[in-house]
Amino acid sequence: MAAKVFVYLDHFNGQILPASLETIGAAKTAAAALGSPLAALVVGPEAQSVAIQAIQHGADEAWVADAAELKDFRAEAYATVVSKALKDAGAEVFMLPATSRTRELAAMVAVDLATGVAPDVVAFEVKDGKLLATRPVYAGKLMTKVMMPQALPQILLIRGRVFPRPEPDAARSGPVNKLDAAVGTVKSEVLGYKPSDGGVSLTDAGVIVSGGRGVSNNPSLTPPAEITDEREKEIWRAQKGFELVRQLAAVLGGAVGASRAAVDAGYVPYSFQVGQTGKVVSPDLYIACGVSGAIQHLAGMRTSKTIVAINKDSEAPIFKVARFGVVGDLYEVLPALAKELGSRLGK
Amino acid sequence: MNIVVCVKQTPDTAATVTVQDGKVSWGDAPLVINPWDEFAVEQALRTKEAHGGKVTALSLGPEAAKEALKHALAMGCDEAVLVSDPAISAPDSLVVSTVLAAAIAKLGEVDLVFFGRQAVDSDTGLTGAQVARRLGWPSLSLAAAVTALDPGAKTITVARMLDEGRQEVKAPLPAVVSVTKEICEPRYPSFMGIRKASKAPIPVWSLAEIGISAAPQSVLTWPEVFAPPKIETQCEIVAGDSAVAKAAALAARLIEEKVI
């Protein structure tokens, strides 16, 4: 029987993203409910090895496209391949992990196939043969159910760290077929690539330690005499503070985040920002240090499993969403906490 | 350069948004220009300031959306156009992109179209790429910087911010660029700008005027909107007579509760 349910595997340098594996799990559920096998779509370099992993994680078959024009991810080119594959197969459901590449890809495929996209899906059910997806809107202040009653395929972008990751089974096998990889002329050209300074990616992290404006607030720290500008002094202090944040994150094997105030003041780059206009994260543990808990910040971390707040001000709104709170100066609490956890966890 | 910037009107991000009998309400919170779109407007203005030309702000929405366009005019856009038609209701991104693409085509020889990263009400972030696909233009999304722009050679290069790092991409014009907030700091409208904007005429185009005879229909439906389940948290303030004691107590609780 031909597969009607397709899952897209986002990968980078041949590495499958964790969110891709979770999406296999989600798509497997949909496939079972619709009585269809699950087909994986893999485009780009190392597609073959990614496809084999996809099958080991639950896909029944895989379709791969690998050609010179597909070396770098370019949404235009990838969309052409994916749209054709879905159309030829008469796909009814297409799930992708929600990553920085796939939103644009899904958007273009939807235009090609005149169908809809439900982004950031956190739950779904199958009702009368159709998917009914749930997703946040208004920065998570509301939830909406989304449906595509007529259009096919129903495209869902699955939010990371929501669905469980299936266990791989090395014994699983299935056919890996070639897709039509012709994309014609692609207008854009990737000139170069600069990876970020490693570390754990915010959206995949199980633990996040975040710093806010409070991280620069340590008047007893005296910047070197050559720094005279007040703003430079503040940034210098913030760097000391973020070093403490980083140390705690390192002990917990977690990533470092920040509030917008910390980003806007130049303490850390924008890529660290958590919140409505930054990244939306949902780790098992989120430790907010010197973050007041503005509604726009909460929009990005509210669904974390356990929230810990460390703040000088016992009235700070962050305590309203926290499970554990420490009222105190982060400059004193963080080193002590890192030390204590370090020795308890044997690090 | 002929530059277009697409702006949407949305409720203020600080608004308390509630739902009753399926109807979404943000109380008396103001409707504003989508915050992400302020970055798009700023980048459009800087592009014009560096290379000449004009910037047109474009929006699809009800008559009230003119306020968002006025904000764009007050920031310094030269012209604004509202597309409004009673035949459009609850448009999904497929509909919005159809309409915006048609309006852009009507604006003539456009070189660059700027979009915000996403609308803060629907949080979809699909429209820019969809407009690009419809026009057959390259889409440069998540742009954190325009690193080169050559109006003579008609090329643009942007640095895109991906989860794993920065990617530099070059594309021929015309192109669609969707910006992130890293790209620039939006200016505040000047007093003069606000005065000028309040007097500026904003033409309203119907679907027929942009060459769409039958109103496009949404393929999405939203059968249910609801408030998320309240996360019941009772914050346990960890006690101790010093910061070190508090830290030790917190560590103990986190381990006890199997958080780590």
Ligand SMILES: Cc1cc2nc3c(=O)[nH]c(=O)nc-3n(C[C@H](O)[C@H](O)[C@H](O)COP(=O)(O)OP(=O)(O)OC[C@H]3O[C@@H](n4cnc5c(N)ncnc54)[C@H](O)[C@@H]3O)c2cc1C
């Ligand atoms: C359109 C829009 C979008 C936005 N998007 C985002 C977003 O994506 N993410 C985001 O975070 N914000 C966002 N904001 C900004 C948000 O409204 C807040 O301004 C911001 O989150 C405040 O950051 P903060 O908590 O670090 O700073 P503050 O509110 O200044 O809080 C600092 C906190 O640190 C505490 N503190 C100070 N010194 C110490 C110390 N030594 N030890 C312990 N605690 C200390 C203080 O008690 C205070 O609670 C947005 C705003 C708007 C208008």
Ligand SMILES: Nc1ncnc2c1ncn2[C@@H]1O[C@H](COP(=O)(O)O)[C@@H](O)[C@H]1O
């Ligand atoms: N109704 C609209 N009118 C004009 N521009 C819009 C409209 N809706 C969305 N956009 C643009 O598309 C971007 C992405 O929006 P969205 O895909 O709805 O999240 C926004 O930041 C705007 O630049």
